Amino acid sequence: MIDVQDLVVSYGTATALEHVTLTVAEGEMVALLGPNGAGKSTLAGALAGLLEPASGTVRVRGRLALIPEGRQLFPDLSVADNLALGGWRSGRRDPALVYDLLPRLAELAGRKAGVLSGGEQQMVAFGRAMMSEPDALVVDELSLGLAPNVTADLAAHLAELNRSRGLTVLLIEQNARLAFDLCDRAYVLESGRLVTEGPCAELAGDPRVASAYLGGAIS
Amino acid sequence: MSAFLTYLLNGLAVGCAIALIASGLVVIHRVTGVVNFAQGTFAVVAGLCVSSLLGLGIPHGVSELAAVTVAAFAGLLAGVAAIGRRGTTPLSSLIVTLGVGVLAYAVEIVLWGDQPRSAPGLAGSVTLAGARVQTQHLLVIGVTAATFVLLALFFGRTYLGKALTACASNPYAARVVGIDVRRMGLLAFALGGLLGGLAGVLVTPLRPISFDTDVTLIVNGFAAAVFGALTRPVVTLAGALLLGVAETMAAGYGYGSHQLEVALGLMIVVMIVQASRRSTLSQEVT
Numbered sequence: 001m002i003d004v005q006d007l008v009v010s011y012g013t014a015t016a017l018e019h020v021t022l023t024v025a026e027g028e029m030v031a032l033l034g035p036n037g038a039g040k041s042t043l044a045g046a047l048a049g050l051l052e053p054a055s056g057t058v059r060v061r062g063r064l065a066l067i068p069e070g071r072q073l074f075p076d077l078s079v080a081d082n083l084a085l086g087g088w089r090s091g092r093r094d095p096a097l098v099y100d101l102l103p104r105l106a107e108l109a110g111r112k113a114g115v116l117s118g119g120e121q122q123m124v125a126f127g128r129a130m131m132s133e134p135d136a137l138v139v140d141e142l143s144l145g146l147a148p149n150v151t152a153d154l155a156a157h158l159a160e161l162n163r164s165r166g167l168t169v170l171l172i173e174q175n176a177r178l179a180f181d182l183c184d185r186a187y188v189l190e191s192g193r194l195v196t197e198g199p200c201a202e203l204a205g206d207p208r209v210a211s212a213y214l215g216g217a218i219s
Numbered sequence: 220m221s222a223f224l225t226y227l228l229n230g231l232a233v234g235c236a237i238a239l240i241a242s243g244l245v246v247i248h249r250v251t252g253v254v255n256f257a258q259g260t261f262a263v264v265a266g267l268c269v270s271s272l273l274g275l276g277i278p279h280g281v282s283e284l285a286a287v288t289v290a291a292f293a294g295l296l297a298g299v300a301a302i303g304r305r306g307t308t309p310l311s312s313l314i315v316t317l318g319v320g321v322l323a324y325a326v327e328i329v330l331w332g333d334q335p336r337s338a339p340g341l342a343g344s345v346t347l348a349g350a351r352v353q354t355q356h357l358l359v360i361g362v363t364a365a366t367f368v369l370l371a372l373f374f375g376r377t378y379l380g381k382a383l384t385a386c387a388s389n390p391y392a393a394r395v396v397g398i399d400v401r402r403m404g405l406l407a408f409a410l411g412g413l414l415g416g417l418a419g420v421l422v423t424p425l426r427p428i429s430f431d432t433d434v435t436l437i438v439n440g441f442a443a444a445v446f447g448a449l450t451r452p453v454v455t456l457a458g459a460l461l462l463g464v465a466e467t468m469a470a471g472y473g474y475g476s477h478q479l480e481v482a483l484g485l486m487i488v489v490m491i492v493q494a495s496r497r498s499t500l501s502q503e504v505t
Binding site for chain 2: 048050066068072073074075076077081084085086088089093128132
């Protein structure tokens with residue numbers, strides 16, 4: 001579904017991603033872990049077609065939607081308008097489908113997106129991505145700045161969509177615990193290079209991963 | 220008293236024409252971040268076109284429509300020059316629009332010569348509360364009011380209008396959902412051309428237009444747009460009306476040669492006030 005081969009992305013003379021190879025099969029939920037500045041959001045941008053690779057290939061079968069880091073809503077527009085614009089690619093204008101999925105959004109429909117709480121904004125970003133009726137979803141930092149119960153709620157929705165509709169998910173996270181709970185496999189990206197990959201159960205037992213991302217303890 | 224009312228209504232009509240120019244500036248700036256100094260050119264192109272088309276015996280309505288369409292196309296071309304190349308900064312684009320304006324001088328002189336041209340508008344006048352007003356002035360006011368209502372409906376109610384607002388609100392997010400921000404910018408330039416063209420066809424019957432009339436138009440339009448911080452159409456309209464009335468009053472009461480200075484003076488005062496207000500705000504934040 002998502003197939004990245006030998007990808008290099010540069011900003012001017014600085015290389016953000018160096019020869020990254022990563023695949024996500026149809027219906028799979030895969031995590032991408034890494035510290036700040038590792039190049040995670042660059043990879044997200046390349047997958048969404050927002051950045052041109054310097055070399056290598058990015059192949060996506062079907063439609064891919066991105067929930068970008070920091071939500072990136074249209075603050076001056078209403079929630080309903082934010083959602084409607086999410087359907088730019090699919091041609092879907094009516095957010096009813098998203099309201100079924102996330103009923104809270106129906107209550108917020110008339111509010112301006114810029115005045116909502118972080119959790120509500122993330123929910124709008126989630127709904128907006130779903131409006132494009134994606135086959136694959138890239139979620140860049142789902143949990144960043146959110147209360148644990150809000151994150152858990154959104155994660156549950158994500159897992160449900162993966163189960164019921166076979167939505168392919170690439171979860172880009174710093175919160176390894178959340179990523180390991182949700183996903184079967186994970187990649188670890190550091191300074192633009194993939195340093196390790198494997199099933200989450202194995203990675204959680206890797207002392208290097210445990211010390212860097214799980215605070216040294218494996219729960 | 221009736222002279223005052225006449226000046227007031229004439230001033231409102233002048234202000235409306237300024238508002239159309241300024242609204243084009245605002246539309247383009249909101250969507251692309253570019254201050255388009257070729258905005259006055261669109262009005263000149265439309266004004267010169269309408270004078271030629273009417274001169275050829277093409278009927279009213281068709282001539283005006285064709286002239287406005289040409290202006291919209293000129294807007295699109297200016298947009299291609301200003302933002303067509305990926306990664307052009309708004310400041311570079313501003314310089315390009317200045318260049319487009321100068322290039323347009325050459326084209327206009329070749330096609331129409333350097334003498335002012337006029338065009339017949341709505342003939343006659345009406346008396347309102349003792350004040351005599353040219354019918355063309357009322358037409359300008361009516362068309363401007365309708366245009367602002369349509370613009371508000373377009374941006375507030377239509378999907379395309381909201382997509383344009385989205386580009387202004389968060390260009391990165393617009394790209395994330397798949398909106399082609401550059402194409403939307405070109406659309407904004409075409410819309411700016413159309414609004415400028417509308418001003419041109421309405422003004423040409425009132426005051427003859429020549430290739431360099433764009434300077435007066437852009438100074439006035441920019442003054443009004445700055446009043447609305449280049450982003451707020453309604454405040455821009457208010458600024459334009461104020462400017463139109465102030466200029467007409469100045470001319471009416473014997474300071475006719477200082478009209479442009481009134482616009483420039485007002486613009487400078489507004490810019491100073493806005494700059495000081497902004498620095499006060501940033502001081503409060505820090």
